[in-house]
Amino acid sequence: MPRFLREYFNRNGVGLGSVMLGLVLFWTIGLIILPQLSMLDFSFRPNLPPPEIGGPKDLYTLENYKYLIFGPEGGSQDYNAVDLKVFYRTLIAAVLVTLFNLMLCYPIAYYLAQTNGNHIRILALMLIIPYWINEILRAFALRIIFGESGVLNNLLVGAGVFDTPFDFIRNDIALYAGLGYAYILLMIFPIYNVIESLDRNQIEAARDMGASWTRIHRRVVIPYAKPGISSGCTMVFMLSAGALAAPQILGGPSSLWFTQLIYQQFNDNSDWPQGAAYAVVLLVTCILLVLALMRVFKVNMGDIGK
Amino acid sequence: MSAGVGVNLENLWIRFGDFVAVRDANVNINGGDFFSFLGPSGCGKTTILRAVSGFLEPSEGNVLIGGNNMKGIGPNKRPTALIFQNLALFPLMKVWENITFSMEIKGASAKERRKRADELLDMIALTGQGDKLPAELSGGQKQRVAIARALCAEPDVLLLDEPLSALDLKLRQHMRSELREIQKRVGITFIYITHDQGEALTMSDNVAVMRAGVIDQIGDGKTIYNDPNTAFAASFVGENNVFRGTVKKVIGNEVMVSTNRSGDLMARISSNNVGKMKEGDDAMLFIRPEAFALAPVGTQGDHFVTAQVTKEEFEGNVFNIFMEGEGGKEMKVSLPNLGQSFESHKGEPMTLEYDVHNAVALPAGVLATE
Known part of the structure; x- marks a missing residue:
């Protein structure tokens, strides 16, 4: 038995130690790694009707990945322009949402952390309580606020800022606001x-x-807060890029989120292998992007866990 | 470095809600002085320091630095530098960056800063350690870096908030003399906050003794120790034995106090209370442990004290004899070890003699509780 394991059992006892270890292993292997591996496996298989699965046609193929880049075989375009555009727009939008979130949340976090008093607890509660409401309801609430005859438009038109209601939804402002708000706590x-x-x-x-x-923030506070900033940014970026409910409800009709494409493949087209390939591409790209940014900003993986 | 900028506190009041942290403080600190505020925790000494550095606006009264009223001037605009109790070095900056942070703010080039850092590192005997992080230094080294960082800003007044309290005894004693050395070398005004009377007495030109927001006495170390103004100052600074009683007779600058336990004793009235004590007043008489000498047992008189010995201790340079004192408190006597032989007198009565000039009589007042 390796030393860390022996120390772990000495500290927690064999019984409790095994239960905790078992649960953690079940969680990571059973609920995360194995399903992801199965998705990876799916992504390399052709989409076959059930009787042919495991048959002679069920061979590993790169078809699904090719589809994302080149589109259907014999298609009119050289590249799958529609899906690729959605893909990089999703990534760019997720980066923008993350940056916007950071600019909004850093001052709030600083204020919460460096001020004493009861009002801080109230402020923290006011941030947390809205999250008792289900995500979909929150998205619909934002739709009501940003809608054409919504609260915000009524206010702005009433105040004379706009002559006619502004379409926040078609311009994706509602979507960015919704995504931004969805993850501020993180x-x-x-x-x-x-x-x-x-x-x-x-x-x-x-x-x-x-x-x-x-200068105090630039030289003293931000360098110190860097692990927290990178941890927050990573989570917000990953979750924004992978969000489904907010784009579904708040997105404009012309702007799809990449997750919506994945959803369509799985649900509407019943093409699991294709959906899995899209999901794998999104996941791997996001991870690579995060790792690259961590490198640029000199953040260690260990800092993120702090 | 501009030497000799004085600091004046004029009718300074600082309140937090209903709580009065500093009550009508009037202090004149000469330029180039090493000045200490000495008092127990919670006496308002740190509050005064924060008012001088500008982190706190006084409720009433003025802080003058070099004759200029500092009202409305923030800490970043005052000619002061503060050394924090926990030093507050920036953990992510290298030592040299820490030291020259004030130059970075003024836009000095990295080369200039490096050069100045090297000079200051030489001065604090940390040559060549500039590229380390603060966490890689020992406690005493961090201490010196904090001093160098404060001095780099070329302040007129250096403020020190119990900076030695985190160090162990040996290092603390070493840093005392080092701080005093540095102060003499740079010649600027040092204002030092401490609850340690040893630190205050050894380093300072002048000391202010504080209690519950009030400054009881300002004077040089000898005056504070030998001629305290109040019962609190007498009991807080150094060790002291107290005899409570009432004034029986005033004879010029001396007074006879009929004490509760030891009969009528003579003492010198502390100089600022001369003429203020009269017959029948409650009084306190203070005699330091080292002011006693042995006398033949049972000698009677107005400068003899007899009591039972409860405990004896050999401390090396002195023999400490503890005797039954007032209100269950022990009376301490320290006899210098001059190579004479001491027999144990534990449980026996012993008589001590003192020079009337070394006993101080004061109006009864609050004692320091320790």
Whole structure:
């Protein structure tokens, strides 16, 4: 038995230790790794009617991946322009949502972490309680707010900002707002956690030496909060890129989210292999993007877990 | 470095809601002085420091630095540098970046900053350690980096908030003399906050003794120790034995106090209370442990004290004898070890003699609780 395992059992006892270890292994292997591997397997198979599965035609193929790039065989275009456009638009939009989220949440997290008093607890509750409401209901609520005859348009037209109602939904503003709002807690809390442990004297020391607030944040707070910022950004980016409910409900009719394509393949076309291939491409691209950005900003994997 | 900028506190009041943290403080600190605020925790000394550094606006009164009123001027605009109790070094910056952070703010080039950092590192005997992170340094080294960082800003006044409290005893004593050295070398005003009377007495030109927001006494170490203004100052600074009683007779600058336990004793009235004590007043008489000498057992008189010995201790340089004192508290006597032989007198009565000039009489007041 390796040493870390023996120490683990010494600390927790064999009984409880085995139960905990078993549950964690079941969770990671049974519920995450195996289904993902099965999806990976699907993505390399042709879409066959059930009787032919396991038959002579059931051979590994790259067809499904080719489809994303080149479109249907004998199609009118050289590339699958529609799906590829949706793909990179999804990625860019997810990056923008993440950045927007960061700009919105950093000040909130800083304020929450560095201020004392009861109103902070109330503020935190006000952030958390809306999340008791189911995600779909929240998305519909935003649709009501952003709709053509919605609250926001009534206000803006009433105040004379617009002559005619502005179509927030067709312009994807409702979608970005919905995605942004859906994950603010995942951005706020990792940053809050890190900044809370920042010694307030460090901020005062910097102020005492004449630093402006901008410099204090740039040189003292942000470097310290970097693990929290990267952890929050990773989660928000991954979840935005993989979101389905918000794009479904808040997205404009002309703008599809890549997850909606995946959903269509699985559900509408009953083409699981094709859907699996799209999902694998999205997952791998997102992971590579995150790893590349971590490299650029010199963040370690260990920091993210903090 | 501009030397000799004084600091004045004029009728300074600081309130937090109903709580008065500082009550009508008036202090004149000469330029180039090493000035300490000495008091137990919660006495308002750190509050005063924060008011001088600008992190706190006084409720009333003024802070003057170099004669200029600092009202409305933020901490980043004052000619002060503060050394925090926990030092507050920036953990993610290298030592040299920490030291020259104030220059970075002013836009100095990396080369200039590096050069200045090397000079300061030489001064604090950490040559060549500039590229380390603070976490790689020992406690005393971090201490010196914090001092260098504060000095790099070329402040007129350096404020120190119990910076030695986290160090072990040996290092603390070493840093005391080092701080004093640095202060003499740079010649700027140091304002030092401490609850450790040893630190205050050894380093300071002048000390302010504080209690519950009030400054009881300001003076040099000798004055504070030998001629305290209040019962609190007498009991907080150094060790002291107290005898409670009432004034029986005032004779010029001296007074006879009829004490509760030891009969009539003579003492010198502390200088700022001369003329203020009169017959029948509640009084306290203070005699330091080292002011006693042995006398033949049973000698009577107005400068002799007799009591039972409860405990004896050999401390090396002194013999400590503990005797039954007032209100269950022990009376401590320290006799210098001059190579003489001491016999144990535990459980026996012993008589001690003191020079009337070394006993201080004060109006009864609050004692320091320790």
